[in-house]
Amino acid sequence: MTRTPVNVTVTGAAGQIGYALLFRIASGQLLGADVPVKLRLLEITPALKAAEGTAMELDDCAFPLLQGIDITDDPNVAFDGTNVALLVGARPRTKGMERGDLLSANGGIFKPQGKAINDNAADDIKVLVVGNPANTNALIAQAAAPDVPAERFTAMTRLDHNRALTQLAKKTGSTVADIQRLTIWGNHSATQYPDIFHATVAGKNAAETVNDEKWLAEDFIPTVAKRGAAIIEARGASSAASAANAAIDHVYTWVNGTADGDWTSMGIPSDGSYGVPEGLISSFPVTTKDGQYEIVQGLDINEFSRARIDASVKELEEEREAVRGLGLI
Ligand SMILES: NC(=O)c1ccc[n+]([C@@H]2O[C@H](COP(=O)([O-])OP(=O)(O)OC[C@H]3O[C@@H](n4cnc5c(N)ncnc54)[C@H](O)[C@@H]3O)[C@@H](O)[C@H]2O)c1
Numbered sequence: 001m002t003r004t005p006v007n008v009t010v011t012g013a014a015g016q017i018g019y020a021l022l023f024r025i026a027s028g029q030l031l032g033a034d035v036p037v038k039l040r041l042l043e044i045t046p047a048l049k050a051a052e053g054t055a056m057e058l059d060d061c062a063f064p065l066l067q068g069i070d071i072t073d074d075p076n077v078a079f080d081g082t083n084v085a086l087l088v089g090a091r092p093r094t095k096g097m098e099r100g101d102l103l104s105a106n107g108g109i110f111k112p113q114g115k116a117i118n119d120n121a122a123d124d125i126k127v128l129v130v131g132n133p134a135n136t137n138a139l140i141a142q143a144a145a146p147d148v149p150a151e152r153f154t155a156m157t158r159l160d161h162n163r164a165l166t167q168l169a170k171k172t173g174s175t176v177a178d179i180q181r182l183t184i185w186g187n188h189s190a191t192q193y194p195d196i197f198h199a200t201v202a203g204k205n206a207a208e209t210v211n212d213e214k215w216l217a218e219d220f221i222p223t224v225a226k227r228g229a230a231i232i233e234a235r236g237a238s239s240a241a242s243a244a245n246a247a248i249d250h251v252y253t254w255v256n257g258t259a260d261g262d263w264t265s266m267g268i269p270s271d272g273s274y275g276v277p278e279g280l281i282s283s284f285p286v287t288t289k290d291g292q293y294e295i296v297q298g299l300d301i302n303e304f305s306r307a308r309i310d311a312s313v314k315e316l317e318e319e320r321e322a323v324r325g326l327g328l329i
């Protein structure tokens with residue numbers, strides 16, 4: 001039976017992440033190896049020609065699942081009938097900046113895009129915000145889309161999750177496949193909290209296996225939280241292939257489900273769980289099934305974790321106040 005193609009919109013399609021992302025979407029890695037896709041590429045006018053070049057290369061791959069590519073600088077066209085929207089297009093930070101420094105530069109992009117999603121997208125729209133500061137940009141887009149269920153707007157902390165998996169695997173001499181139930185809490189920023197207290201390595205509690213609070217506080221957490229800056233320092237440009245990979249992972253897991261007994265991390269609107277004020281888009285441990293996610297409930301949060309979750313949530317509240325002040329929500 002022929003399946004109806006899923007419309008996938010990628011903003012910032014001519015950028016670094018766009019280039020690493022589009023070919024993987026078209027090859028079936030975003031939604032599944034049997035799901036045909038139509039791509040919509042949104043760019044600013046001066047970058048349309050570059051986006052056309054990428055589309056030519058997509059054509060030249062002859063991907064069996066790719067059933068069309070539209071390129072536009074009009075958000076209303078880009079989000080028309082869209083089922084999955086990847087909001088990547090935004091200015092990346094450069095050396096010495098924090099992601100929050102991008103609030104006013106990038107915040108203005110997400111309000112009109114949120115409105116265009118509200119007015120044009122398909123009823124089952126799922127949105128992933130990658131452009132930084134991702135959590136608060138997701139909040140801005142969501143606020144501009146009152147007709148779309150709030151929980152469809154998510155922000156990417158899967159890159160942080162993947163970074164934490166690898167650091168923990170290295171420390172414990174295991175592989176990432178041995179690790180389950182790791183959590184990123186809070187903001188995709190230097191205040192984020194990668195939590196290993198509920199994680200397992202080969203079935204054993206990760207924090208007990210590591211048994212080294214100094215490493216946790218002084219090595220693991222800062223390495224994960226500041227990895228984006230370390231990549232910028234090393235590459236002279238922000239992460240691109242690993243960010244695209246995380247975007248693929250985020251949507252694939254949202255649509256296709258988490259493995260039994262495991263969970264993942266997603267930036268999602270808080271329902272008040274774990275003391276995170278309702279409505280803030282904060283990272284939580286989530287399970288997914290049938291295209292829906294649920295926050296993992298009932299985890300014991302120790303003092304070490306509580307202080308760090310609270311600090312990141314405080315930053316999210318400050319960002320929310322800042323964008324309120326800018327009239328973006
Ligand atoms: N959440 C994460 O984990 C994560 C990881 C890596 C990068 N990022 C962020 O992703 C964003 C993109 O990074 P990049 O390296 O691809 O940047 P880039 O500069 O290479 O590309 C950005 C693209 O967005 C386009 N763009 C700008 N305004 C737009 C608009 N209004 N509509 C559509 N397109 C628009 C630009 O023309 C450019 O082609 C940055 O904000 C970066 O900080 C987030």
Ligand SMILES: O=C(O)C[C@H](O)C(=O)O
Pocket residue numbers: 092093099132159227228229231238239243
């Ligand atoms: O750090 C950045 O500015 C880019 C991205 O958010 C990352 O985490 O690599």
